[in-house]
Amino acid sequence: MQTAFRMENLSSGYEHVRVFEGLNLTIEEGKVTTIIGPNGCGKSTLLKTIGRILKKQQGIVYLQEQNMQNLSTKEIAKKLAILSQTPIAPGQLKVEELIAYGRYPHRHNVNRLTKKDEKMIEWALTVTNTLEYRSRELAQLSGGQRQRVWLAMALAQETSILLLDEPTTYLDMAHQLEVLDIVKNLNEQHGCTIVMVLHDINHAARYSDHLIAMRQGVVVETGTPQEILCADVMRKVFNISARIMEDPATNTPVCYGYDVLKEADK
Amino acid sequence: MHSRASRVVITVITILLLLILGASYLHLTNGVFDMSVMDVLKTLLRIEPNPKFDLVIFEFRLPRIVIAALVGVGLGMAGVVLQGITRNGLADPGILGINAGAGAAVVIFMFFFQFRVVTADISSWLSILMMPIFGFVGGTMAAALIFSFAMKNGHLDMQRLILTGIAINSGFGALSLFLSLKMNAQDYESAAVWMAGSIYNANWIFVVSMLPWLLLLGFYVYRKSYLLDYFQLEEDSITSLGIALEKEKMKLLLASVGLVSACVSVSGSIGFIGLMAPHIAKQLVGIQHRYVMPVSALIGACLLVLADFIGKTVFAPSELAVGIVVSIIGIPYFLYLLVKSKA
Numbered sequence: 001m002q003t004a005f006r007m008e009n010l011s012s013g014y015e016h017v018r019v020f021e022g023l024n025l026t027i028e029e030g031k032v033t034t035i036i037g038p039n040g041c042g043k044s045t046l047l048k049t050i051g052r053i054l055k056k057q058q059g060i061v062y063l064q065e066q067n068m069q070n071l072s073t074k075e076i077a078k079k080l081a082i083l084s085q086t087p088i089a090p091g092q093l094k095v096e097e098l099i100a101y102g103r104y105p106h107r108h109n110v111n112r113l114t115k116k117d118e119k120m121i122e123w124a125l126t127v128t129n130t131l132e133y134r135s136r137e138l139a140q141l142s143g144g145q146r147q148r149v150w151l152a153m154a155l156a157q158e159t160s161i162l163l164l165d166e167p168t169t170y171l172d173m174a175h176q177l178e179v180l181d182i183v184k185n186l187n188e189q190h191g192c193t194i195v196m197v198l199h200d201i202n203h204a205a206r207y208s209d210h211l212i213a214m215r216q217g218v219v220v221e222t223g224t225p226q227e228i229l230c231a232d233v234m235r236k237v238f239n240i241s242a243r244i245m246e247d248p249a250t251n252t253p254v255c256y257g258y259d260v261l262k263e264a265d266k
Numbered sequence: 267m268h269s270r271a272s273r274v275v276i277t278v279i280t281i282l283l284l285l286i287l288g289a290s291y292l293h294l295t296n297g298v299f300d301m302s303v304m305d306v307l308k309t310l311l312r313i314e315p316n317p318k319f320d321l322v323i324f325e326f327r328l329p330r331i332v333i334a335a336l337v338g339v340g341l342g343m344a345g346v347v348l349q350g351i352t353r354n355g356l357a358d359p360g361i362l363g364i365n366a367g368a369g370a371a372v373v374i375f376m377f378f379f380q381f382r383v384v385t386a387d388i389s390s391w392l393s394i395l396m397m398p399i400f401g402f403v404g405g406t407m408a409a410a411l412i413f414s415f416a417m418k419n420g421h422l423d424m425q426r427l428i429l430t431g432i433a434i435n436s437g438f439g440a441l442s443l444f445l446s447l448k449m450n451a452q453d454y455e456s457a458a459v460w461m462a463g464s465i466y467n468a469n470w471i472f473v474v475s476m477l478p479w480l481l482l483l484g485f486y487v488y489r490k491s492y493l494l495d496y497f498q499l500e501e502d503s504i505t506s507l508g509i510a511l512e513k514e515k516m517k518l519l520l521a522s523v524g525l526v527s528a529c530v531s532v533s534g535s536i537g538f539i540g541l542m543a544p545h546i547a548k549q550l551v552g553i554q555h556r557y558v559m560p561v562s563a564l565i566g567a568c569l570l571v572l573a574d575f576i577g578k579t580v581f582a583p584s585e586l587a588v589g590i591v592v593s594i595i596g597i598p599y600f601l602y603l604l605v606k607s608k609a
Contacts, residue, residue, distance in 0.1 A: 072508075
């Protein structure tokens with residue numbers, strides 16, 4: 001099994017705060033891996049660090065067994081795309097113009113799109129169901145539509161690895177599943193490796209092959225959804241007593257209720 | 267879609283060129299004494315040359331128009347770059363203190379060297395050719411200072427950039443004023459006139475001294491203008507696309523500092539052109555920077571030639587420095603933008 005990412009003794013954080021330290025972790029190629037954990041546990045920091053948006057402080061990240069340090073940022077952009085948590089673009093920009101931005105790492109002539117560029121943009125529009133508003137301006141889109149357009153921009157980058165930082169935030173229930181279904185389809189039909197951060201553990205369990213559970217900068221447990229969504233791990237990671245059953249429709253574990261643990265229960 | 271956009275751009279550019287020609291025509295024919303179109307044309311085409319017209323056109327009015335246009339082009343382009351890399355629509359070389367830095371360097375240059383070199387002809391040429399370089403050093407120093415204060419976590423904090431820019435601006439302004447007050451009366455006068463942003467003592471040497479910088483850096487920022495499109499995204503997305511953000515920002519910033527310095531060294535500090543021209547350009551041709559860049563350059567040229575014409579004629583025979591005319595138009599425009607951005 002090839003690895004998409006392998007981290008050795010990785011430390012990262014912000015100017016005066018170390019968020020995690022000495023992390024050793026591998027993420028498999030061709031799978032959907034989701035990082036879960038409470039607020040401030042370092043899941044977004046981890047995603048940003050392996051996506052080189054945030055500079056690591058120590059250690060090595062291997063991207064498909066190549067030391068990321070030795071790759072130029074443009075070379076990395078051909079291998080992995082990141083959908084950040086709060087992307088911003090001017091409202092006057094048209095949907096297909098934004099998606100064309102995703103072609104940047106592949107472009108030689110900056111002022112003209114090649115046939116290949118146009119084909120990839122078309123594909124990204126199709127996969128994300130955004131064809132119908134391709135020539136609309138971003139300001140005219142709803143939150144759900146806009147999120148799919150951003151996803152399309154990341155897809156136009158034509159990478160085998162996709163990093164998604166809470167792609168369902170601010171979306172209503174139906175639109176959340178819409179985005180996750182697109183992600184699932186990308187993995188199953190197109191062999192994309194997906195690494196994402198999700199808040200909803202039920203979504204994480206339903207759409208992932210692997211879960212990484214973090215708490216306070218430490219990886220508490222990794223494994224399949226069945227291994228992670230159990231009372232014991234939920235208590236350690238989220239400090240909750242979770243009631244879990246299997247959803248007969250999807251055959252994945254679901255947390256249907258929980259209580260916050262008090263000091264005395266521990 | 268592309269052909270429509272480029273047709274709009276071509277139309278806008280044509281109209282702007284006509285406007286610049288019109289403003290130049292007004293500028294050429296009006297002044298201390300008026301000339302007819304025929305006189306001007308005959309002089310330019312060397313039909314029945316008249317030494318008096320020759321003097322007025324070639325030594326006074328033409329270089330001044332050319333300088334106004336070139337400075338306008340430089341400031342218009344620098345404004346687009348600065349607003350692009352700071353992602354702040356109110357950024358302007360004047361507000362960021364680059365003008366003041368370049369200005370202070372040129373005043374220092376005047377203070378220490380000018381009076382020594384006016385005697386010999388060749389060295390006065392040299393000294394004028396040196397001015398953009400001095401301006402560039404000063405502008406770069408100001409930019410370096412601003413940046414070292416605005417750096418945070420190894421990347422540029424745009425809020426801090428604007429704030430330190432304002433501080434650096436007044437610091438260098440004070441230095442210029444201090445030095446100019448220590449000059450002898452004659453030097454002081456030329457320094458004061460120059461600092462107010464004036465081009466009425468323009469001559470061909472100024473043109474020669476700034477033109478290479480303008481061509482070189484202008485071409486460079488035009489080639490790089492596509493990057494400014496991407497800079498409208500937030501930083502994480504830019505990095506994700508494989509753009510070496512900090513490196514490209516730094517290169518573009520240095521290029522715009524160079525452009526501003528070349529302009530300041532011949533015209534003194536002229537604010538607001540770098541603010542107004544990009545805004546008007548974006549309203550005319552949208553947000554694609556490879557269109558915004560040339561249009562903003564032409565708008566800058568147009569505004570400055572017109573402003574200089576106004577400064578020359580409104581209070582004739584005494585003249586108003588073009589920088590002051592631009593400020594009179596620019597300040598209300600700046601306030602208008604502020605009010606509009608609040609809404």
